[in-house]
Amino acid sequence: MKNKTIAYAPASIGNVSLGFDVLGAALEPVDGTALGDVVEVQQADAFALHVAGPFAHKLPADENTNIVTHCYEHFIEACVKYGHATHPLAMTLHKNLPIGSGLGSSASSIVAAFHALNAHFDSPFKQDELLHMMGELEGQISGSIHYDNVAPCYLGGMTLMTGQSSPVTVALPLMENWYWAICYSGISVSTSAARDILPKTVDLPDALTFGRQLGVFVHALYANNEQLAASVMQDVIAEPYRKSLLPGFDEARAYSMEHGALAFGISGSGPTVFAVCRDQAQAQHIAAWLDNNYKQNEDGFSHVCRIPQAGVQQQQG
Numbered sequence: 584m585k586n587k588t589i590a591y592a593p594a595s596i597g598n599v600s601l602g603f604d605v606l607g608a609a610l611e612p613v614d615g616t617a618l619g620d621v622v623e624v625q626q627a628d629a630f631a632l633h634v635a636g637p638f639a640h641k642l643p644a645d646e647n648t649n650i651v652t653h654c655y656e657h658f659i660e661a662c663v664k665y666g667h668a669t670h671p672l673a674m675t676l677h678k679n680l681p682i683g684s685g686l687g688s689s690a691s692s693i694v695a696a697f698h699a700l701n702a703h704f705d706s707p708f709k710q711d712e713l714l715h716m717m718g719e720l721e722g723q724i725s726g727s728i729h730y731d732n733v734a735p736c737y738l739g740g741m742t743l744m745t746g747q748s749s750p751v752t753v754a755l756p757l758m759e760n761w762y763w764a765i766c767y768s769g770i771s772v773s774t775s776a777a778r779d780i781l782p783k784t785v786d787l788p789d790a791l792t793f794g795r796q797l798g799v800f801v802h803a804l805y806a807n808n809e810q811l812a813a814s815v816m817q818d819v820i821a822e823p824y825r826k827s828l829l830p831g832f833d834e835a836r837a838y839s840m841e842h843g844a845l846a847f848g849i850s851g852s853g854p855t856v857f858a859v860c861r862d863q864a865q866a867q868h869i870a871a872w873l874d875n876n877y878k879q880n881e882d883g884f885s886h887v888c889r890i891p892q893a894g895v896q897q898q899q900g
């Protein structure tokens with residue numbers, strides 16, 4: 584067992600427009616910004632959670648309501664159930680991602696927490712076992728289990744959920760030259776509220792479009808056909824309802840598409856938006872425009888990102 588274990592878990596895009604709840608991608612800013620939460624664990628006499636970082640003050644003051652505390656309790660219960668030895672830990676969460684941002688903020692805390700806990704105790708649980716725990720904890724927050732943030736955050740890349748208990752998710756090929764301009768507007772959108780406004784059933788034409796788009800997208804990634812892949816990146820499930828929660832969304836889409844973006848959409852449940860760009864210069868231009876025009880307040884930010892191959896990463900203590 585290690586004295587101190589530290590894990591960094593990246594931001595992620597849920598849905599990627601065309602894959603509601605079943606498609607997600609990790610994010611890595613090209614300028615080296617660490618866009619993700621960090622969790623440290625260390626042996627202690629009793630459990631304690633300390634919260635730090637730029638968005639710590641936006642979390643509930645009571646550490647018992649922090650999802651990281653719930654991850655610890657869940658992990659220890661699982662260890663007891665399966666006969667793995669444990670001891671109490673002190674944990675620190677560096678809350679670097681804004682809450683209710685659409686960047687997979689709770690997923691980032693959850694993945695960093697479970698990875699640090701598992702590594703600290705010499706990996707008693709395997710990948711899919713941990714993913715199930717992560718999905719369950721994410722479901723406690725958003726109201727239903729979905730893996731489209733926790734899976735890419737944990738494993739990196741762009742991942743498609745299988746609906747199976749193992750493998751929970753499979754990796755998809757990436758378009759080598761795509762850059763993702765992302766902008767968080769600075770307001771908070773609750774994922775559970777953004778799920779509650781969606782209709783409970785989907786019309787047949789939309790169901791057919793959803794299936795066709797997802798199938799064509801996966802084919803186009805394997806065929807390395809950028810135009811075909813981008814042509815089906817449209818959201819027929821959530822965006823028509825959610826965009827009313829996002830001031831300036833239509834203008835941001837119109838500007839991005841007029842300036843060459845291949846696709847544009849809501850990241851997760853928003854308010855973060857993304858534009859898929861052919862090269863870094865185009866992404867820088869669109870990110871700068873979004874920064875000046877889509878951002879609503881000083882909490883907002885924009886980045887040019889790539890999709891990293893790696894997800895959660897262990898750091899030196």
Ligand SMILES: Nc1ncnc2c1ncn2[C@@H]1O[C@H](COP(=O)(O)OP(=O)(O)OP(=O)(O)O)[C@@H](O)[C@H]1O
Nearest residue numbers: 649650682683684685686687688689692773774851
């Ligand atoms: N460590 C944590 N990180 C983020 N949210 C937390 C954490 N602990 C508790 N919460 C609570 O969970 C809820 C998170 O809400 P929500 O799912 O809308 O945000 P999110 O995960 O940040 O969203 P998104 O996936 O869109 O980035 C908030 O009520 C927040 O106070």
Ligand SMILES: N[C@@H](CCO)C(=O)O
Nearest residue numbers: 597604731774851852
């Ligand atoms: N698939 C989830 C992602 C939330 O970040 C949703 O759109 O509700």
